[in-house]
Amino acid sequence: MSEDLNFVMKARREKLAALEAAGIAPFAYGFDVTHDAGSALRALAEGAEEGPVVRVAGRLVAWRPHGKTVFGHLADQWSRIQLYFRRDDLGDQVFTLVDLLDLGDVIGVSGPLFRTRTGETTIRVESVTLLAKSLRPLPFGKEERQDDRLVRHSGFADPEQRYRQRYADLAVHPEVRRRFVARSRMISAIRRQLDGLGYLEVETPVLQPQYGGAAARPFLTHHNTLDMPLYLRIADELYLKRLVVGGLERVYEVGHDFRNEGIDRTHNPEFTMLEFYEAWADYGVMMSRVEQLLVAASDAVRDVLAPERIPAAERSVLPDESHPAMPVLRPPFPRVEWVPSLHAAAGVEVMALDTPGLRGVAERVGVHGVADLSRPKLLDEVFQALVECRIEDPTFVIDYPKELSPLAKPKRGNPELTERFELFARGKEVANAFSELNDPIDQRARLEAQARLKAAGDEEAVGVDEDYLRAMEYGMPPMGGVGIGIDRLFMYLTDAANIRDVILFPTMRPE
RNA sequence: GACCCGGUAGCUCAGCUGGUAGAGCAACGGACUUUUAAUCCGUAGGUCGCGGGUUCGAGACCCGCCCGGGUCACCA
Numbered sequence: 001m002s003e004d005l006n007f008v009m010k011a012r013r014e015k016l017a018a019l020e021a022a023g024i025a026p027f028a029y030g031f032d033v034t035h036d037a038g039s040a041l042r043a044l045a046e047g048a049e050e051g052p053v054v055r056v057a058g059r060l061v062a063w064r065p066h067g068k069t070v071f072g073h074l075a076d077q078w079s080r081i082q083l084y085f086r087r088d089d090l091g092d093q094v095f096t097l098v099d100l101l102d103l104g105d106v107i108g109v110s111g112p113l114f115r116t117r118t119g120e121t122t123i124r125v126e127s128v129t130l131l132a133k134s135l136r137p138l139p140f141g142k143e144e145r146q147d148d149r150l151v152r153h154s155g156f157a158d159p160e161q162r163y164r165q166r167y168a169d170l171a172v173h174p175e176v177r178r179r180f181v182a183r184s185r186m187i188s189a190i191r192r193q194l195d196g197l198g199y200l201e202v203e204t205p206v207l208q209p210q211y212g213g214a215a216a217r218p219f220l221t222h223h224n225t226l227d228m229p230l231y232l233r234i235a236d237e238l239y240l241k242r243l244v245v246g247g248l249e250r251v252y253e254v255g256h257d258f259r260n261e262g263i264d265r266t267h268n269p270e271f272t273m274l275e276f277y278e279a280w281a282d283y284g285v286m287m288s289r290v291e292q293l294l295v296a297a298s299d300a301v302r303d304v305l306a307p308e309r310i311p312a313a314e315r316s317v318l319p320d321e322s323h324p325a326m327p328v329l330r331p332p333f334p335r336v337e338w339v340p341s342l343h344a345a346a347g348v349e350v351m352a353l354d355t356p357g358l359r360g361v362a363e364r365v366g367v368h369g370v371a372d373l374s375r376p377k378l379l380d381e382v383f384q385a386l387v388e389c390r391i392e393d394p395t396f397v398i399d400y401p402k403e404l405s406p407l408a409k410p411k412r413g414n415p416e417l418t419e420r421f422e423l424f425a426r427g428k429e430v431a432n433a434f435s436e437l438n439d440p441i442d443q444r445a446r447l448e449a450q451a452r453l454k455a456a457g458d459e460e461a462v463g464v465d466e467d468y469l470r471a472m473e474y475g476m477p478p479m480g481g482v483g484i485g486i487d488r489l490f491m492y493l494t495d496a497a498n499i500r501d502v503i504l505f506p507t508m509r510p511e
Numbered sequence: 512g513a514c515c516c517g518g519u520a521g522c523u524c525a526g527c528u529g530g531u532a533g534a535g536c537a538a539c540g541g542a543c544u545u546u547u548a549a550u551c552c553g554u555a556g557g558u559c560g561c562g563g564g565u566u567c568g569a570g571a572c573c574c575g576c577c578c579g580g581g582u583c584a585c586c587a
Binding site: 067069120141153406 | 521537542578
């Protein structure tokens with residue numbers, strides 16, 4: 001073991017041994033705190049030179065010994081405060097502990113606040129408790145303050161290591177901690193919003209004997225005792241709708257879906273999906289639900305990340321470049337109809353074209369491999385190329401062609417279309433919703449068509465879920481349903497470029 | 512899956528047309544009782560992603576592989 005340790009780690013092991021020899025426990029059970037770093041900073045009154053005694057715990061993130069004194073900085077979740085250790089105040093015995101401290105150690109301190117010559121609020125440490133010895137050096141960079149701006153030098157920059165060792169990324173980067181707090185607050189706000197509308201949060205199976213509700217390749221696993229295959233869900237949809245059949249009229253679920261497909265900057269094999277279903281509502285009602293929800297989500301994110309809302313003590317530890325550009329949402333969002341917007345963008349009646357003509361249009365707008373694509377797929381690709389990817393501000397695209405939307409009810413007054421909308425922003429899909437199909441005869445026909453595709457080798461097609469059809473045959477209330485990809489929504493609200501930046505532990509190959 | 516870029520000390524990086532591996536920070540020893548990228552003196556620290564090949568000699572050149580980042584494709 002010890003030959004695996006580099007020299008830095010060896011030095012820390014030696015300090016650990018020295019601490020134990022001195023009777024100092026290197027790993028504590030707890031510490032009574034009176035303040036966090038931010039409230040301690042505020043406890044020294046403006047202009048005052050001396051303040052109350054505070055007890056603060058955190059991690060040593062800076063360490064500047066000067067002979068018989070040491071200056072350091074102690075960081076907690078939100079902020080940091082300077083520590084001043086003075087041999088004459090602490091005594092030789094306590095100072096031996098101070099001499100054995102390292103960058104990264106978790107400690108608790110107690111002492112009065114004072115203001116240094118340069119004006120920085122500081123704890124004059126009177127007692128130190130080691131809470132956890134850091135035996136492995138954290139990749140701290142150095143920080144410099146330039147005209148009130150925080151500039152990092154030689155920081156922890158390798159994206160691979162930051163994703164693999166998120167704990168280290170979080171430990172040395174307060175702005176990363178803050179980003180994930182914002183994500184959590186966003187999800188809480190969404191729950192509050194739905195709870196306030198009388199929705200019930202439910203949990204449906206992740207392990208499913210039959211997957212459905214979307215088109216994707218699933219993960220397959222096996223249950224030993226039942227000796228049967230089980231799939232990780234690709235969507236929550238079919239179970240949530242069963243609950244509406246059962247009389248739970250407003251239900252939602254926030255959870256992980258799993259899709260066995262590629263990994264790139266907008267795809268992770270497991271991702272967080274919100275789905276909610278509301279009996280008696282159609283897609284028009286669901287549009288206003290989505291607007292309300294997005295405003296609540298955006299406000300929650302802004303509360304954590306908008307620089308003007310961050311207390312000064314917390315803002316001072318964030319590099320300027322870590323403040324994301326956040327969109328301002330102003331509902332009602334514009335609505336554009338699928339067919340007219342496509343025709344306007346294409347300058348031709350695309351829907352009237354035969355399939356070869358459609359291929360020509362698709363080729364012209366840069367769609368690849370048009371020869372292999374079905375008509376619905378071609379339509380979708382052309383729409384994506386001409387309309388979707390140009391939508392900047394949140395916009396509902398409504399009334400999709402029937403051939404594109406096998407799960408949506410036909411549009412009242414125009415059976416060629418469906419009552420479906422998708423919300424787009426920055427060229428990306430944020431929400432997808434329907435007036436849900438509740439006709440079991442129609443549903444069976446569509447599922448059987450899917451099953452034929454699956455039998456023909458389409459790995460994304462789903463089979464006939466007889467249990468789901470049985471539920472629908474009992475009578476399924478009309479309902480609106482919405483799916484929102486939480487990771488993508490948070491990416492949009494925080495201007496993130498890579499889904500890995502919004503997932504704490506993204507899927508990686510093993511080291 | 513295709514293409515481009517990258518992998519060198521704990522961290523951030525340099526290393527020229529091939530000639531025995533470098534810096535800053537971190538670490539260790541010393542000086543320093545209000546510093547803040549502390550400063551000053553000294554020391555130590557490396558399987559140059561892995562495996563082959565070319566060569567008198569490879570971190571560098573060639574082939575294969577692994578890992579990551581980016582772009583594109585796929586993901587109705």
